[in-house]
Amino acid sequence: MRRMTDVIRAAKVSHWFDRGSGAPQHVIDNISLTVAENEFVSLVGPSGCGKTTFLNLVAGLEQLQVGDLTVAGSLPTAGQSGTSYAFARDALLPWRTAEENVCLPMELAGVPAAERVRRAKELLRQVGLGDNTKNYRSELSQGMRQRVALARTLSVHPFLLLMDEPFAALDAQTRIAMQQQLLSILAHERTTVLFVTHDLGEAVTLSDRVVLLSRRPASVRRIYDIDLPKPRNPIALQADARFHQLLESIWGELGTEVSSG
Amino acid sequence: MITLSDSPERGRKQGRSIAGMPTRVWGKHAIVWVIRVAFIAFVVGAWQIAATEQWVNPAFVGKPTVIVVDFLQLFSSPVVLVDLPTTLAETFLGFAIGGLLGLLLGALFVRYDLLYTALQPILSALNSLPRIALAPVFVIWFGIDMASKVALSISLVVFIVLLNTVAALTERDRDIALLAKSLGATSRQRLMKFVLPGAVPMLVAGLQLGLVYSFLGAIAGELVGGSHGLGVQLAYEANTFHTNRFFAILLLLAIVTSLVSAAMTAVERRLLRWHHVEMKGM
Numbered sequence: 144m145r146r147m148t149d150v151i152r153a154a155k156v157s158h159w160f161d162r163g164s165g166a167p168q169h170v171i172d173n174i175s176l177t178v179a180e181n182e183f184v185s186l187v188g189p190s191g192c193g194k195t196t197f198l199n200l201v202a203g204l205e206q207l208q209v210g211d212l213t214v215a216g217s218l219p220t221a222g223q224s225g226t227s228y229a230f231a232r233d234a235l236l237p238w239r240t241a242e243e244n245v246c247l248p249m250e251l252a253g254v255p256a257a258e259r260v261r262r263a264k265e266l267l268r269q270v271g272l273g274d275n276t277k278n279y280r281s282e283l284s285q286g287m288r289q290r291v292a293l294a295r296t297l298s299v300h301p302f303l304l305l306m307d308e309p310f311a312a313l314d315a316q317t318r319i320a321m322q323q324q325l326l327s328i329l330a331h332e333r334t335t336v337l338f339v340t341h342d343l344g345e346a347v348t349l350s351d352r353v354v355l356l357s358r359r360p361a362s363v364r365r366i367y368d369i370d371l372p373k374p375r376n377p378i379a380l381q382a383d384a385r386f387h388q389l390l391e392s393i394w395g396e397l398g399t400e401v402s403s404g
Numbered sequence: 405m406i407t408l409s410d411s412p413e414r415g416r417k418q419g420r421s422i423a424g425m426p427t428r429v430w431g432k433h434a435i436v437w438v439i440r441v442a443f444i445a446f447v448v449g450a451w452q453i454a455a456t457e458q459w460v461n462p463a464f465v466g467k468p469t470v471i472v473v474d475f476l477q478l479f480s481s482p483v484v485l486v487d488l489p490t491t492l493a494e495t496f497l498g499f500a501i502g503g504l505l506g507l508l509l510g511a512l513f514v515r516y517d518l519l520y521t522a523l524q525p526i527l528s529a530l531n532s533l534p535r536i537a538l539a540p541v542f543v544i545w546f547g548i549d550m551a552s553k554v555a556l557s558i559s560l561v562v563f564i565v566l567l568n569t570v571a572a573l574t575e576r577d578r579d580i581a582l583l584a585k586s587l588g589a590t591s592r593q594r595l596m597k598f599v600l601p602g603a604v605p606m607l608v609a610g611l612q613l614g615l616v617y618s619f620l621g622a623i624a625g626e627l628v629g630g631s632h633g634l635g636v637q638l639a640y641e642a643n644t645f646h647t648n649r650f651f652a653i654l655l656l657l658a659i660v661t662s663l664v665s666a667a668m669t670a671v672e673r674r675l676l677r678w679h680h681v682e683m684k685g686m
Contacts, residue, residue, distance in 0.1 A: 202586060204582070204585060204586060220588075221585050221586060221588055222585065222586060222587055222588010222589070223588070224588075228586040230579065230582065230583070232579050233579075234579040234580055234582065234583040236580065236597075236598070236601070236602070237602070237678060237679075237682055238601045238602060238604075238676075238678045238679070239601075239678075240678075247587070247597070248587050250597070251587050251588070251589055251593060251597075279678045279681050279682065280682075281678075281681055281682040282681060
């Protein structure tokens with residue numbers, strides 16, 4: 144694909160976890176990766192390999208130790224404007240209604256109250272929760288909570304979306320519906336996405352490129368270009384030969400990564 | 405735009421928490437009340453019969469019918485007109501001063517956790533000390549009147565509220581802390597938007613407990629000695645073998661404390677609707 148501005152530029156990034164006593168644990172080994180504007184890139188790999196750690200480095204939640212890493216040209220810092228982070232768990236504030244939760248990032252960003260409420264209502268309608276704006280977290284199902292979290296993540300029009308297995312806690316049906324919603328919302332925005340998942344089908348469905356990482360310490364094992372036409376439909380893809388071809392080749396490679404050694 | 409059809413999950417959720425109370429729940433409610441009333445009727449009835457039939461000595465245990473008459477007479481006596489207001493004033497003063505002090509000290513200890521680490525064992529030791537034992541000394545220090553009762557009340561309330569405040573403000577939900585960090589919240593925003601609202605239920609629970617203890621402090625102080633107050637009257641009636649009047653005052657005390665606690669719970673429900681909704685779902 145044609146490279147425009149690179150939103151994420153990582154060169155020879157390595158990372159260790161300090162375990163207090165004993166030798167530091169080597170988590171990331173020499174990852175170099177660039178993600179272009181408006182590109183959707185997924186990180187997949189064996190569980191516990193360091194996918195989330197890399198995402199946290201890009202988010203500035205983890206301090207960079209070795210290598211070069213920039214987000215939109217500058218060093219990543221937690222809460223950098225224009226970046227939104229979506230977690231595996233919804234992290235909704237239980238004392239806020241769905242609408243108030245969606246408003247939260249906009250409050251911190253200083254968006255005027257009337258505009259916040261308008262945007263929150265619009266986003267909740269887009270994720271199919273137009274009737275649940277006044278419900279508290281405890282009144283929402285897991286799938287609904289995750290959709291509120293998605294609306295919250297998108298509320299500040301981020302140019303970079305960092306997502307850490309955002310749909311992992313959902314049942315298969317709801318997950319596919321959420322993938323579809325994410326694709327349709329992103330189709331109208333110029334948003335770059337770095338997406339961590341252990342669901343290879345999800346990675347192939349959503350991504351322009353899928354980055355397969357090795358076992359810990361994670362290094363880039365292989366990068367797959369997902370040349371499926373857009374707009375994509377997660378359900379229709381289930382019957383697509385090219386989709387299954389890509390899925391099988393990534394599975395094959397991941398299988399050798401998991402079983403080797 | 406795609407709109408999800410989520411009627412099954414929405415229907416399930418709202419059926420429980422939003423729609424009108426199903427008849428099955430009303431049935432359960434009625435049974436609960438029947439058991440409650442039957443239990444009281446059984447205990448009081450057994451007490452009445454045992455006293456009437458002289459199975460127990462009514463001079464020692466009283467008799468429910470006489471207790472009710474004595475209870476009604478309290479309303480035209482100094483017990484309700486003087487002693488009850490005295491006890492309530494001591495209780496509320498002890499609660500207000502002790503509660504405020506507990507909240508402030510708790511917040512201070514959370515802010516300067518080194519101070520808390522240093523003083524925590526001493527606070528724990530003081531808290532495990534049976535403070536009722538201090539009542540005679542408080543009489544020496546603050547006199548036989550209200551001040552010594554308020555002091556005892558404060559000494560109980562302050563630790564309860566302090567420990568609850570520290571627990572409420574240090575309990576951190578990791579997900580919420582991470583969210584605050586990822587959104588780049590300032591330390592002030594973190595406190596106001598991420599920590600305090602979540603701590604309020606526990607702070608209120610600490611205050612509710614504090615109220616119970618402030619009653620305890622006031623009554624215990626009065627039992628040791630004083631000129632006015634329900635505790636003074638209780639001690640007097642017990643010492644003079646007026647068992648029925650003793651129980652009548654105890655009944656008054658039980659009703660008053662229940663009313664005050666219920667009022668506090670009602671305020672809490674109104675203020676913390678989200679928390680109430682959450683507890684109901686569990």
